[in-house]
Every structure is written in C-alpha cells, then in structure tokens.
Amino acid sequence: MKVIAYDHIVEQVAKLCQEANFDLGEDVISAFRQAVETERSPIGKDILLDLIENANIATENRVPMCQDTGVSVFIVELGQDCLIKGGTITSAINEGVMKGYKDGYLRHSIVNNPLTRDKSETYNSPAIIHIEMKAGDQLVIHMSAKGGGSENMSALKMLTPADGIEGVKEFILTTVENAGPNACPPLVVGIGIGGNFERCAYLAKKSLFRPIGQHHQSPIVAQLEKDLMKNMNEMGIGPQGLGGDTTAIDVKIELEPCHIAALPVAVNLNCHASRHKELRM
C-alpha cells in the first residue's frame, strides 16, 4: 500500500495548473513549427509564428498564454493500492486548483449557477474530475486547462447504425465547418465514438489528453484520424479562420463498444492552446 499525503497532492496540482497555462507543450509547439513549413497562406504563416512567439512570452514571463485559463479538467488514474491520507482525491484536486489559479494570477472563470450566473466563491473551481480505478499503487493525474470558446463549438449527435462511417465523418466535418474562426483554429479535434450519450462525450475529451501527433493504436482508426485531418485542412478555414491550409493540427479518436441500436458521436474541439500536463506519483 502506497500512502500519499493530501497536502502533497494540493501542492503538486497547484503547480500543474500553472505549468499548463504558462508552458505550452513541446508537442504543440512542434506542430506549429511543422505547420509554418506547409502553410501556403502568408497571413496564416504569420499567425502561426505569432502563436510560437506568444508561447515563448508566456514561458519566459510566467504569464498565461491565453486569458481564458479555462475550466480545469482532470483524468485521474488511481491505483487500488494507493491511499490518500488526510482527505479525498477530489477535494485535494479542487484545493490545488484554487491555490494554483489564485497564486498564479490565472483567471477565475467559473460561475456557481449557470442560470443566475453567480460567480463561484471558490476560485476557478470546482474542477471537472474523472477518476479511473487501476491495478497497482500508482497515482497519475492528467490535467487540461480547457477554454470556453472552443468548448462552445463542440457537439454531440446520436447517429444510428445506418448512418455508418460516412455519417460519422459528415457530422465531424460539419462541426468543424460550423465552428469556423470561433474555436480559435488551428484546432485539435477530439472525437468520441460509441459508449452511450455521456460516455462518448467523455471519450472525446479523453482523446484530447493524448500528445499531439500520437495516433490511435488501431491502424484503421489511425487512418480515419489522418483522413479526417486531410479533409479539414482542405476546407480552407486556416489559422484563425482567415484562410489557409492549417485548420487542424491534430485529430484524435477514442472508441468504445455501444448498443446495437446506437452510434453516438461527440466532437470536442480544442483551440490551438492545447494545454495538457501529467503528474505521476
């Protein structure tokens, strides 16, 4: 049995939230660099260079790359032989988010009540926390700072088996088309297929935690990811929707079994500031 102190998790999560907002991952930056080489629109190329410069300023000055420092989304892999001493994993993460966001001068972007719009009194929390139980004694915390603009352009549809792969593709491409400049392209497109209504949305979100450029392990699904990305980059939306080759820098799919009557599909759009970090204990 491994024992991890509650306060240690709070500290580490606080640090993780700040790093996610200040330090854009090398996977994302190299995708930008690669896109600069292939982008044929001069303004598109300039925008991609600005994204790289912006990321450099954020890292050097320890400031958030984007003012929308997001809702903190966590996927926690909790080993069954791992014990958190002093409180629950959920409250440790929420406390870490509050601390990290407040001390790091990150934005408090959470309203307590979506209808009355009353601001939450707990700084940028509660976070969205998904816990997956695992064998062993490891605790792995994946964190993403998810922006609201791209989340707003995301979509879910309950397709039927008759719609097939073509129907799935059409829905995904229509979602990207409708988002246009609103979701801050170049996009990372997360797709969940299968499960049920809520599960496919989770799968779409989960896919966004994979590093940029890492395809699905199944060659057939990986091919679908590549085909969709090609289709998206032929749309001409381009960086910031001002025309160009680079509408998406990555497309990711997660699949799970589903009901014989169902073909649920969720498309979770992520802006170019794909902020995800990982912590292993």
Place this chain on the structure above:
Amino acid sequence: MEKKQLSLPLKPEELETLRAGQQVELTGLIYTARDAAHKKIYDLLSQQETVPFTLENAFIYYVGPTPAKPNQVIGSAGPTTSSRMDKYTPLLLEHGLKGMIGKGYRNEEVKESIKRNKVVYLAAIGGTGALLSTAIREAEVVAFPELGPEAVYRLTVEHFPATVIIDSLGNDWYIQAREKFQQERSTL
C-alpha cells in the same frame, strides 16, 4: 504585410475607408466589455439610463483579462468569441459605438447594423493573450468593478494589431479570405 496605423478615435472618413482584410494597428483608448458587462450596458440603454462610460465614438474590445501580476499593467488579454455579444451589439451601435474587436463570426443582424451605422468589426488573434497584452500601456476599471475580469476597463493601447473583418460596406473577410485562399490554392 503593411499595417495601416489607426489613431483612436477615428474620423468618419477614416472608418468608412477601412476595408475587410486590411491589417491595422490601433493606438489610443479602447474599452473592454464581454458578456456580463454587455448585459448591464444593454439593460441600462433599454431603460434609458446612463451608461457609466461614453459609448459615443468608442471602440470596445471583447476581453476578460487575467489578473495583473504586481509588475504588470494588465494580465493576458486576448479576444473572446464575439458572437456571444451579437444580441446586444445593434443597440450599442445605435448609441454611437464605432468599433468592436473580438474574434469569430457575427450574425446577419449585426452585419446589417454595422453597415447601417457605418462602423467596423476587427479581429485580434485568439489565444495570444500574452503577446497582445504587450501592446497595452495602461488599464483602469471604469465601470462594473463587481464583475471582476468582466468589468469595463479603459485601456491605452499602442500599435495593437488587428484585422478588419467586417467593414462599413458589410464585406465579411471570414467569407472572402477563405474563398480567395481556395481559389489561389487551386492554381498552386
């Protein structure tokens, strides 16, 4: 690409000669307002009450900055999605607002109102809040401080970069730029 220098407030003839697709840099005063402030401004105007800052000839930047660190004028301050302000925009334009800076599509009603009032809609690069904040020299809360990051700030900007998206003739650069790129690409 050549960037047209604009000194705010703009004269009507300067506003009306701006064209969709032009790259510009703004210098002067702009106000910030996003969802919550727009709702308050809209409600005040609807009830014929006074808005606590002057909309006449003003530019509004759709932004909710991060808190400033002790050595900063303002935190990160990039544009937020403009379409959420569509519901409120025509009324603000009727009260003298001359320009908006955000990102993303506007609806047909806003486009019509932009044409009718001969104003302009600009976009800054979304997700570059760290970079864009370097063009902001001063920031002061002038209305609705209770809204925190959604309060109205008066900003002094120097060479703030943006692209003209919808001009006073109603041209929409999001549509035109994409068509232009697709045409050029087919010849490459």
